[in-house]
Amino acid sequence: MRRILHSPIAVILSMFSLLLVPRGFAQAWTVVGPYGGDARGFAYSASDPSHILMGTANSWIYENVGPTQWARLSKISTSDSLVVDDIIYDESNPKRLLVGAWQLDHPDGGVFISEDGGHKWKPVADMQGQSVRALAQAPSNPKIFVAGTLTGVYRSEDGGEHWAAISPPKSIEIHEVESIAIDPVNPQIIYAGTWHLPWKTEDGGKTWQNIKQGLIVDSDVFSIIIDPHAPNVVYASACSGIYKSTDAGSQFHKIQGIPSAARRTRVLKQDPNNAGTVYAGTTEGLYRTLDAGTKWTLMTPSDIIINDIYVDPKNSQHILMATDRSGVLESDDNAASFHPVNRGFSERQVSSMVTDPQNPDTIYVGVINDKRFGGVFVSKDGSQTWNQISAGLEGNDVFSLAMSPNGDLLAGTNHGIYRLRDGQFENVSNRQVEKTRKVTHIRKKHRVVTTETTFVPGGKIEVAVRAVTFDNGQWYAATSDGVYSSADKGFLWRGGPIEKNSQFSDIAASGSIILANGETVLFVSQDQAKTWHSVALPSGWPRVRYVAIDGNGTLWIGGLLGVAYSQDQGQTWQISKVPINDISGLQYNAGLKRIIVSSYNSDLVFGIDLAAKNLVWWTPGWRIHAVGSSNGRLVAATLLHGMIVQPEKQIAHGGL
Numbered sequence: 001m002r003r004i005l006h007s008p009i010a011v012i013l014s015m016f017s018l019l020l021v022p023r024g025f026a027q028a029w030t031v032v033g034p035y036g037g038d039a040r041g042f043a044y045s046a047s048d049p050s051h052i053l054m055g056t057a058n059s060w061i062y063e064n065v066g067p068t069q070w071a072r073l074s075k076i077s078t079s080d081s082l083v084v085d086d087i088i089y090d091e092s093n094p095k096r097l098l099v100g101a102w103q104l105d106h107p108d109g110g111v112f113i114s115e116d117g118g119h120k121w122k123p124v125a126d127m128q129g130q131s132v133r134a135l136a137q138a139p140s141n142p143k144i145f146v147a148g149t150l151t152g153v154y155r156s157e158d159g160g161e162h163w164a165a166i167s168p169p170k171s172i173e174i175h176e177v178e179s180i181a182i183d184p185v186n187p188q189i190i191y192a193g194t195w196h197l198p199w200k201t202e203d204g205g206k207t208w209q210n211i212k213q214g215l216i217v218d219s220d221v222f223s224i225i226i227d228p229h230a231p232n233v234v235y236a237s238a239c240s241g242i243y244k245s246t247d248a249g250s251q252f253h254k255i256q257g258i259p260s261a262a263r264r265t266r267v268l269k270q271d272p273n274n275a276g277t278v279y280a281g282t283t284e285g286l287y288r289t290l291d292a293g294t295k296w297t298l299m300t301p302s303d304i305i306i307n308d309i310y311v312d313p314k315n316s317q318h319i320l321m322a323t324d325r326s327g328v329l330e331s332d333d334n335a336a337s338f339h340p341v342n343r344g345f346s347e348r349q350v351s352s353m354v355t356d357p358q359n360p361d362t363i364y365v366g367v368i369n370d371k372r373f374g375g376v377f378v379s380k381d382g383s384q385t386w387n388q389i390s391a392g393l394e395g396n397d398v399f400s401l402a403m404s405p406n407g408d409l410l411a412g413t414n415h416g417i418y419r420l421r422d423g424q425f426e427n428v429s430n431r432q433v434e435k436t437r438k439v440t441h442i443r444k445k446h447r448v449v450t451t452e453t454t455f456v457p458g459g460k461i462e463v464a465v466r467a468v469t470f471d472n473g474q475w476y477a478a479t480s481d482g483v484y485s486s487a488d489k490g491f492l493w494r495g496g497p498i499e500k501n502s503q504f505s506d507i508a509a510s511g512s513i514i515l516a517n518g519e520t521v522l523f524v525s526q527d528q529a530k531t532w533h534s535v536a537l538p539s540g541w542p543r544v545r546y547v548a549i550d551g552n553g554t555l556w557i558g559g560l561l562g563v564a565y566s567q568d569q570g571q572t573w574q575i576s577k578v579p580i581n582d583i584s585g586l587q588y589n590a591g592l593k594r595i596i597v598s599s600y601n602s603d604l605v606f607g608i609d610l611a612a613k614n615l616v617w618w619t620p621g622w623r624i625h626a627v628g629s630s631n632g633r634l635v636a637a638t639l640l641h642g643m644i645v646q647p648e649k650q651i652a653h654g655g656l
Contacts, residue, residue, distance in 0.1 A: 028621030029636065029644040031072075034365060034377035034386035036340065037347025037642070039322035042310040043087035045094040049313045053097075053118060054322060055084025056347055057104065058640045061118055070328070070344035076112045076121045080623075080640060081105060085307070086135035090159065092142040098160045100135030100147055107131045107150050113160055126163040127154065134180040138187035139228065146190055148177030153192050155205060166205025167192070174199055174208060181224040183231050191234065191249065193221025198236055200249050214252035216240040223268045227275055235278065235293070237265035242280055244293050257296035258287050269309040273316045279335070281306030286321060288335055299335040303372065325370040346642035348374070352401040353626050353637045354409070360631040365643060366398030366411060376401070376411060376420070382630050383645050392425035393418055404470040408489065412465030417477055419490060428490030429461035429477075461493055471509035474528055476516075478504035483516045485529040498523050498532050508588075510549040513569075519543040522557065524570050535570030546586035548595055552611055556595050558583035563597055565610070578606045578615065584639065585625035596627045598636075605636070607652065616652035620644055 041055040053073065054062045059082040063073040076082060082101040090096035095117045102109035111127040114120060127147065134148035145156045152167035152175050167174040179193035188204040197212045198221045219238035227233035234245045236252065242265055243252040258265075264283040271277035280287040285300045286309075305324035312318035319331040320341070327342040348367045356362035361382045367374040375390025376398055393413065400412035409420040410428075417429035467478040475486040477493075482502050484495035496502075498516075501523075507516040514525040520543050522535040537544060541561055548556040555566045563576040563583060580599035589596050594607035594616070603623050607616045618634065622644055626637040634646040 028619075029634075029646050031346045031622075031638075031641055032383040032635075032643050032645050033346050033379075034348055034350075034367070034388075034642055035342035035344065035346050036325070036327035036370070036373060037345070037349070038324050039307065039328050039345065039347070040083060041085045041087060041308040042320060042322055043089055043097070044310070045089040046091060046313075047094050052310060052320070053087050054328070054345075055087050055099070055101075057081075057083045058347065059084065059101070060347075061087065061099070062345055063118070065344070068330075068341040068343055070342070072344075073118050074114075074121065076101060077123070079103070082109060086132070088135055088137050088145075090142060091137060091139075092159070096159075098135065098137075098145065100132035102131040102133055102150075109149075111135070111147060111160060111163070124160060124163065130154070133176075133178045134193075136180045136182050138182045139184040141187045144182070144187045146180050146182055148180045148192055150176055153177055153180070153190070153205065155190075166190075166201070167208065173210070178220065178222055179224045179236075181226050181234070184226060184228045185231060189248075191224045191226070191236075193224050193236060193238075195220045197221065198224065198249070211245075211249035211252070213250065214245075214254065215243055216254075222264065222266050225268045225270055225278075227270065228272075229275055233292075235268050235270075237268050237280065239264055241265075242268070242293070255289075255293045255296070257289070257294075258282070266306060267308050269311055271311050271316050272313045277316070279309050279311070279319075281309050281321065286335060300329075300338060304329070325373040347640065348377075348642040349640060350626075350637040350642055351397070351399050353628055353635070353643070354401045354403045355628045355630050355635070356403060356407075357405060358407065360629075363628065363630055363635060363643070364401055364403070364409060365637060366401045368397040368399070371395040374398070376425075382633070383635055383643055389420065389423065390425070391423070392427075399465060400467045402468040402470055404475075408470070410468045410470075410475065410490075412468040412477060412479075414464045416460070416462050417465050417468065417490065429465070429493065466504065467506045469507055469509050472511060472528070474509070476507050476509050476514060476529060478507035478516055480504070483507065483514075483523075483529060483532075485514075495529065499534060505545065506547045508547045508549045510551075510553060513549060513553060513555075515547045515549055515555050517544045517547050517557065519545075522547070522570065524555070526569070535566075538564045538573040538575060545583060548586050548588045550588045550595055550610065551590060551593055554610060556586060556588070558586035558597060563595075563608075565595075576608065578608060580604065580606065584623065585627065585637075587626065589627065589629060591629050598624045598627065600625075600639070614654070616654040618646065618650075618652050620646070 038057045043053045052064045058080050059075050059077050061073045062070045065071045086100040088098045097114045099112045109131045111124040112121040131150040138144035145160045147154045154163045155166045156163045176195035177192050181191040183189035190201050192199045199208050200211045201208045219240045221238050223237040225235050232248045236243045242255045245252045265280045267281040269279045276292040283305050284302045285304050287296045289296045308322040310320040317334045321329045329338040330341040331338045350365050351368045352366040363379045372395050375393040377386045379386045396413035396415045398411050403409045411418045418425040419428045464480040469476050477484045482497040484493045486493045501521050503518045512528050514529050516523050523532045525532045544557045544559045546558040562581040564573045566573050580602045582600040584600040585598040594609045597606045605618045622638045624636040624638050
């Protein structure tokens with residue numbers, strides 16, 4: 001068992017657990033893009049249809065503040081994982097709004113009310129904890145709201161303040177309610193689409209009928225709309241297609257013309273000015289009919305995933321789409337063409353970032369989950385504007401970025417390693433690879449692995465590359481198939497699993513010293529990854545997430561329990577008392593000459609300098625996982641909201 005020592009610097013760091021800066025003490029860092037991401041739902045008031053609100057997948061609501069500009073309006077909850085699909089302007093009071101929300105990772109959510117135009121929100125007690133998948137206001141009685149949840153159908157008769165279930169208690173049929181529609185004339189008539197067919201009540205929920213005639217059995221019903229001028233006309237979208245009824249749901253018939261591959265129509269929207277024009281937002285593009293469903297036309301590429309549609313009630317040529325990955329797309333020609341309008345809307349999942357050491361205003365960031373709309377973005381003006389440079393990445397997720405002193409930018413992806421060359425990426429792991437055969441022996445009380453290489457013609461690194469780094473002309477990669485290195489700029493790679501451990505998540509290099517980790521293992525090399533020896537984790541540590549090596553050769557590790565460092569190549573570990581744990585980022589910043597540490601459960605960022613025996617901290621106001629510096633200011637990657645930048649003239653706290 002390794003000895004755990006507490007040095008004077010550890011004692012100094014422990015003092016700062018009492019000196020956390022209160023929220024609001026410093027100006028929050030500014031979100032600067034790259035713009036785009038997942039947009040969920042639109043809302044507008046009948047009194048001002050040009051003022052549009054938009055919900056996200058992480059509890060935030062945006063508002064448009066210009067023709068192509070968005071701004072954060074408010075966050076409905078302290079949670080970061082509420083999906084805001086349904087925003088409703090109360091038709092009796094345009095300053096009053098209701099939101100239905102649900103949580104991604106487990107059944108939770110609720111109904112929230114704002115009385116000041118969406119700036120502040122309060123949860124409704126009756127619906128707390130409910131996963132609200134649909135919310136509607138009765139057109140003929142603004143006091144009546146109906147919500148669909150995972151447990152059933154709920155109604156409010158006092159503007160959303162109090163709610164009661166109107167579906168049968170513990171019903172084996174009416175649950176997982178995904179869509180709601182209320183008759184435009186009679187608020188007692190309610191349609192509810194579930195994950196297993198639609199239902200209807202004509203008496204406010206006292207009795208329910210399964211309106212399944214004409215639908216394929218067990219269809220998930222994602223959207224129901226009623227023609228406001230002809231209430232007998234009802235459209236329903238399901239995983240099995242789009243259906244139309246002309247007799248108020250007694251009989252449906254399947255609409256033809258949409259390919260069977262577009263199986264999930266998430267939203268239906270009728271043009272408020274033209275009853276025969278209906279839009280179908282699917283997981284494979286936007287379809288439109290101009291003749292009430294007889295003929296449908298695909299209006300966008302098939303890789304657009306659409307969550308909601310806005311048709312301008314004053315101008316049917318003007319259409320917005322809330323999409324996954326590509327944010328908000330706008331058309332000014334009745335859906336003939338679309339273009340992105342995402343400035344100010346920043347919901348990208350930035351996985352990695354790197355600044356150009358030769359050009360202090362140039363920043364590269366990598367994103368995940370965005371397919372052809374993601375990849376890598378570059379800013380050449382200190383994060384003010386961004387351009388996508390993803391040609392050649394083939395839609396892969398970018399897990400890691402690194403830049404060499406001579407300007408080589410590497411991207412580690414879910415499918416190999418790519419290098420930026422002449423404005424596009426080329427795969428540099430799809431080459432010849434040297435796999436390793438391990439010979440284990442004991443050297444100075446350590447298990448040592450000597451790599452004996454066997455040439456494998458046509459070998460490839462096609463696995464997830466979690467981290468890449470450079471040093472002394474060598475390239476290094478931590479992958480899900482082991483650790484690899486290249487001495488010839490990616491033409492030939494050598495490496496593989498170490499002591500049968502293949503899942504590696506981070507790697508750091510300084511001179512000939514290399515530090516690599518998996519979840520529960522840690523290995524050090526002192527000869528540029530030719531041989532490795534295992535290092536025990538600090539006592540009581542179950543796993544390590546991140547590794548770093550500072551300018552003095554000190555090894556650093558970060559994980560759930562905090563931060564530790566070793567000044568003797570891992571023989572002993574000293575626990576840093578920096579007052580955060582559950583570490584979300586750990587890296588050495590050569591410009592600041594500090595180890596930079598961030599946490600999943602704190603919005604503080606700490607900079608540690610062992611040599612000077614001091615600690616400083618910043619207050620970004622956001623939870624982050626990577627920090628860099630550009631032209632004298634810090635920039636950081638947030639967990640959910642893209643990049644943020646330090647305000648000018650803001651200084652660090654501390655300094656002991």
